[in-house]
Each structure stands twice: as C-alpha cells, then as structure tokens.
Amino acid sequence: MNTPHTSTEQELRERIDPARVPVHIAVIMDGNGRWAENKGEHRVQGHVNGVQPIRETLTGATEIGIKYLTLYAFSTENWSRPKAEVDALMELLVNTLASEVSELHENGVRLNAIGDLDSLPVGCRGALKKAMDHTAGNMRITLTLALSYSARWDILRMVRGVANDIKEGRIGMHDIDEKAISARLSTSGIPHPELLVRTSGEHRISNFLLWEIAYAELWFTPVLWPDFRKEHLYQAVLDFQQRERRFGRTREQLQDPQ
Ligand code: IPE
Ligand code: IPE
Ligand code: MG
Numbered sequence: 001m002n003t004p005h006t007s008t009e010q011e012l013r014e015r016i017d018p019a020r021v022p023v024h025i026a027v028i029m030d031g032n033g034r035w036a037e038n039k040g041e042h043r044v045q046g047h048v049n050g051v052q053p054i055r056e057t058l059t060g061a062t063e064i065g066i067k068y069l070t071l072y073a074f075s076t077e078n079w080s081r082p083k084a085e086v087d088a089l090m091e092l093l094v095n096t097l098a099s100e101v102s103e104l105h106e107n108g109v110r111l112n113a114i115g116d117l118d119s120l121p122v123g124c125r126g127a128l129k130k131a132m133d134h135t136a137g138n139m140r141i142t143l144t145l146a147l148s149y150s151a152r153w154d155i156l157r158m159v160r161g162v163a164n165d166i167k168e169g170r171i172g173m174h175d176i177d178e179k180a181i182s183a184r185l186s187t188s189g190i191p192h193p194e195l196l197v198r199t200s201g202e203h204r205i206s207n208f209l210l211w212e213i214a215y216a217e218l219w220f221t222p223v224l225w226p227d228f229r230k231e232h233l234y235q236a237v238l239d240f241q242q243r244e245r246r247f248g249r250t251r252e253q254l255q256d257p258q
Contacts, residue, residue, distance in 0.1 A: 012234035016064055020241050022194035024068035025061060025233075026216070028208055029053070031200025031224030038224075044088040049226035051096055058143055060230035062107065064237065068142045068190055072208050076116065076150035090121050093147070097127040101134055108140025114186040115149030144190065151210035158184040187212055195240045197233070199225045217243050 032046030039045070054071065061069045074089060104111060111131050120128070128147075161184055165171045182188065192212040198204075201222040205213070219236040221228075246254060 006229075006231065009229070009231040009234065012231055012238060013064065016234060016237055017241055018065055021064050021066060021237060022240060023066070024070065024191050024193040025066055025195045025197065025236075026070040026072070026193040026209055026213065027057065028072045028196070028198040028206060029225040029228075030198060030202055030206075032226060034200065035224040035226040043085055044092075046224075046226055047085075047089055047092055051092070053225055053228040055100075056230050057228065057233055058109065058141070059107075060233045062109070062141045063230075064234070066141060068144065068193075070114075070144040070146060070187075070190070070193065070209070072146045072149070072206075074115075074147045074149070075207060076148060076153050077207065079119075079148070090124050094123050094127045097131045101131045104131070104143070105135050105138065108138045109135055110138040110140075110142045111135045112142055112144040112190075113147055114144055114154070115147040116153060117147065119148045142190065144187075146208065149186075150207040151205075151212075152207055154186050155211065157186075181211065185211060192216070194245075195219060195236060197221070197236050199223050199228055199232075215245070215247060217245065 029050060032050045033043040034046070035049065036043050036046030057071075058069060073093070078089075079086065101111075111128075111134075113128055113132065117125060117128065124147075128145075158181060162171070162176060162181075166173070182192070187209065192214070193209065193216045196205075196209070196213050196216045197219050199221055201220070203220055217240050219239055221232060221236070223232055244251065244254065
C-alpha cells in the first residue's frame, strides 16, 4: 500500500484538519474508457489502469482517518455494455480481489459490497464472499464496492420489503420514517456520505446512492479515473473543509446555535 509521496500530496495532506475529515466518502470512478481511447488502447486497458487509483484512494483515505469509502465499480446500467467489456470487468474484479485480499487485511480494511450480488458471475460472488469473510473483523476502514448497484434498484427493493411487511401485519404505517428507510437500504449501518467525488468531468449522479447523498457535498474533477491520485482526494477533502454545511439553516444560526 506504500506509494511514494509527491510534494503536492504532502503539502495538501498537511493542510487537512484531521478533526473535520468526512466520516464517509463515496466515489463515482469514471473515465476509464476515455483514458484508454486517448492512448489509442482498448477500453479494457482503462479498467486495468483503474486499479492503481483504487489502491491510492484507499491508502489516502485511511491515512487521513476516513472510516468509510464507497466506490461505484459497476452499475445496473453497465450490464448493457458490450459483453466483452463486461466479461473483462468481472475477470478483473476476481483477479484483483484475489491478489489484494491479504494486503487489505494487513491494512485493517473491512471489505463490503452492495448491489444485486446474485446477478454477478459465480466466480465473482465466490471471490467477493471469500474476501469479505477474510476481512470481516477489521475496523480501520470499511471499503464498500457498489457492484451491479443502482440506487433505484435498492429503493425498489426497500419499497417491496416495506409493502410486504405491512401486508403481513409486521409493521404499520407509523413505523415508516427516515430511519426505518435508511435501515432497509443496502447501505444500512453505514453513515451517509458527507462527500461525493466524481471523476472524468461528468456532472451527474448516474443512479448512485440517491437517498444517502441527500446532503452530501459534491466534488467534481475533470481528471479521468486512471489518473486519479491521493493528491486529488486530498484536494476534494480540503474543498469539503472550506464549505459551510447549513442543512437548511441560516449562517447566523450556525454561528449562534440556540
Ligand atoms: C468507469 O469508466 C468504469 C465503469 C463504469 C465500469 P467508464 O468505463 O465509464 O469510462 P468512460 O466514461 O467511458 O470514459
Ligand atoms: C457510472 O459511470 C457508473 C460507474 C462508475 C460504475 P457510467 O460511465 O456508467 O455513467 P454514465 O453512463 O456516463 O452516466
Ligand atoms: Mg463512464
């Protein structure tokens, strides 16, 4: 997990206030295909080169005390991509999990996954389960991979569960509140992200964590995911620390909370 420090990275890191880092950062890792195409390579090469920035982001996040990192790795909509690309992504996932699991464990990372995991190829599911079981006791940081995930898939699933519980008489209308809904989503038990990062210059959410990011700060960068490094993560955190999070209140109320 050790990568050489660049001076910008070091400088940025020193400017971060450790008492005010987000507890949870979510990342839409975008731009792998364009990165490869810019180099005249196949899109899959972009995905292969998207693994190193995952290592960097995880290490960087751990070093500044982030407790939860959630990465959008494969969306429900991504199943519509050419079969060869989907197959390559699934294979990359299995191989990466196998090669990284001991290091994740040594570094205190607990691996978690959200999404329609049953739709993943059996080998992927197996590798994922193995890695999650292996790292289940770790406490330093929780790395959640969103795989075959979309927020609408999750919300639909939650609504069906609520409807069924009402129908069966297990709960009543008054039991449905924000807390109950959060507890039924696949991100249950994970605090909602305070910061959402998206790379590649796109300014959209693409069906990621719609309920959970209701009050997240959004940070966009034109950097393509394979070029994303710790320094970019630190820029995002520094920008976050300069924002005034008002949650509907006025500035005066924040300064004098009565
Ligand atoms: C993100 O990069 C990775 C996945 C969605 C799996 P893309 O593959 O979307 O790259 P672009 O956006 O086409 O450049
Ligand atoms: C979002 O990226 C999904 C992931 C990063 C896994 P996409 O590249 O699929 O999103 P759109 O299609 O540009 O919105
Ligand atoms: Mg994309």
